[in-house]
Amino acid sequence: MVVFKDINKATIRTFLNGFSQLGEFIQDKVLVGFNNYGYDDVILYEMTKNVPQSKIKKTNDDIIGGDRKRTNQLPCKTYDCFQQIDVSRPSLKKIEANMGRAIYESQIPFDIDRKLTDEELEETLNYCAYDVEQTIDVYKQRVNSYFKPKEYLVSMLDKSFPDNAYKWNTTTISSNILVDKSLTKWAWLEVPEHILNLAPAEVVDMWKTKDKGKKVTHEFDNKIEWGFGGLHGVHHSIKEADNVKLLDVGSLYPSIIKNLTHKKVLEDGTRKYIQMIQDRMEAKENGDKERSDALKLILNSVYGNLKNKYSDLLNPNASKTICAYGQCILYELCRRLSHHATIININTDGVAFVPHNNEFHRIWKDWEQEFNFTLELDEFDKWFQRDVNNYIAVGKDGSIKTKGGDTNRYGGNRFFQNNSARILDICLVDYLVYGKDIIDNLQEHLDKPMLFQYVLQAGSTYQGTFDDKGNQYNKVNRVFPTFPGKGTTLYKKREDGGLVMFPDMSNDMYLFNGELTEFHDFKKIINIDHYYQIVLKRLERWG
Template identity: 25%
Template structure:
């Protein structure tokens, strides 16, 4: 059973709101450790779901169960930066299965609440209050905490596939469910499942090169990695490959024709599971793995499950895709930087090999870590290109997947729109990516740009025809470097706000005030005149004073970055 929870901790008070959605029961516990102990005992086999609970809430919970002052633990975690697990060995004795819906790069629960269109107003109760809370303050805090629990539940629903995959991962090490693995990261689980044992290596830059490699024209790339002076992560090679500026570095390669637009017959060639395939075909798995054959078994099983449409492919994909990153993590038992470097370099060189073979017969438009986009001179050249790709596949023991496109708009290698020959659309980059409830900043701009590129609809039409206020939202979240936000000379209570462009002359810009210097600065990419709407914004109609021209100007500015005048 899943239960969702969130703690609020003050110097002289604490409270927790716990929701059991299956039985529709809410439990609120205030300053009552005995009640909490009883509740925990009754629910110790449940999965406790929270937001950032791996790093915060579970340690508050355990401290109360161990009769340790939760405020001291909270202060240690928040203000002193000490991990909660270091506070007491007693915590290890508490049985508790935690699952954290937070992922790296979220920006905090309030940002996600903003993206989802929810109320993002902060509590009026000061968390630094130096006395017991009044009943009114407790009631306000319960309301605030309940809201965060409900929002955590919404985040969970939007990421339920992640939870389902993690739950399946908990079975893989021993073929029996072990819920203690729920709190492990994907990379940690990869190490456990592959039975890695941490070892110390001193050969990080001891490189070799694939014996299947055939590079002639672009030998400067191979020479760069052969040069001992370049065995340094700060070094990179800037060079032109097939008429396209490229950058080769220790983390990957990328190249693209900037501000490119083309129509015709394009083929995007992606190497199937490049890094896992290199590890298997060239023996580049971490040397800390007990039996490398297990990785191949997982890989082959995942391919089989994917072909069958079996959902069990998802947890296996996590293991496969997490292994490379874990090989670069000093704290992971899979850590093996030499093998990780070889995987990366092998991939770059073999991709350059492919480009070199393709170049005489087509136009190279872009390349990245695991693929290349080419424009054919004619559809009649497909068999020729296919033969070149087939020779490369047979020689390198890697596989290519072809996707056909008829139109390409490209700002750079990380920002593009491609329209497929079958009408499907592929987008990448902040300006044109497909947004979702947990990533929904200035959505009207993305919609306007994609409508322009795909359907030739002027950005003015998309923006002027929309009256859904949520589509115009800019979620502005302060980092820890800043004290507070200012609007029209007033300090805002919230550190995360939902801002909109305003026509009103009385409205000013959104400013952030630096903690050290005290200097105000305009919030990046925000309008010169703003209004704030932090209530629930679902189905709210845009007011007349919403400045749609600001959004039109922003859309056109972004189009220019794609080379569209």
């Protein structure tokens, strides 16, 4: 069965038991799916060739069993909404749940070995149509942020590349735009000596002799961690501060690549890379967002590709060089600022501090001129922090910037990531920033069930989701903490049959996998004390 809809969700063709004319129908069209590069495209190709159903069934079973298959032989272009969507690799069902949609999982077994009844056929058709409609919504959310910039990247490839290059991920496309052969791997660290000497001797020794690990130093009342992923530091005692300045190094890693003139990171591709830095600045100034976003993808992909064993850019010591270089110059900025400011947070490419006077302006400009980098200033009336990776910053205009697992969903939904219980982030931030009562905040948001939902999914290493009576549930479920007697307890079931609780979950869960706009009993079932207790526990960590 195959269902085709247009961008407006109108059904334009359905193929049921026979696939005659399927190949002609998709000829020269653009098909969009979800995880179709790893499944649908392969099955669709076999359908167009009218292979026996038994062969299609075997291919289906092979893929589900873990056999990776790909095809580039369809007579049309295909785009995959799953490609590079997020490192967590969310399923379409999880995205549906995150968006407050009905979590519609087919009740018809995929391994059924007979002809479907009329009722089963209708159920399967509805299931397929529903997933296509959800895929359309995902595509619309990603078209400007992913597909259009990627299309621009493809247009930058040399014409000698194969027609299916548009299926590559953006990091692969980017590396092929920059170089036409594998880079020569550096034998050792190539940080210029005058830069390297800015770091403590024990840190330099670590970089020269190891490939992982960290060193901790304590300076300007900060605990500072040096390593292979960026400089991190946080003040020993300050959890809250006023009049905070944040100096960020603009395009840190691309700028380091540009400044490493004695050893070209991308060899012959370095000149092209440096030109792209300039081109992107011009594109931003001219409002050419598509070009700017595409060039940003290339510029920001290089550092990661230097550590990617599958990339032509693989060069571990170049990656280590860039990382060490960045830590050295940021540390030097912190050191200079510390004579005229209180350093409160150091994080990879930026330093937050409370100035004692206006000397930081002179230090800022002197540092830029000496090291050939650009610093960008943000100013905040208020700053709260739990640790180096968790903070809340209130701008002079009242805007709120958050970072970290306790707060990063304050400003909006994360449909492609973890979107569970966003109300916790809202209550914590509002309490710290505005002193807003937690219970009042919870009650004021009871008209928005999506803020309270928990989306549960047992991973692939588990049999699935079960209750303590052995009943199996969807692979993805939406639950809400409720009162004793009104719900059930869901578990992840291990392969050995053992039951494992979902973290931070109530023993009494109310299951609702329908459309949240139709959840009319929400206020009657929700137990807001569950959320209140979690917010209190989190606030303890914020000191």
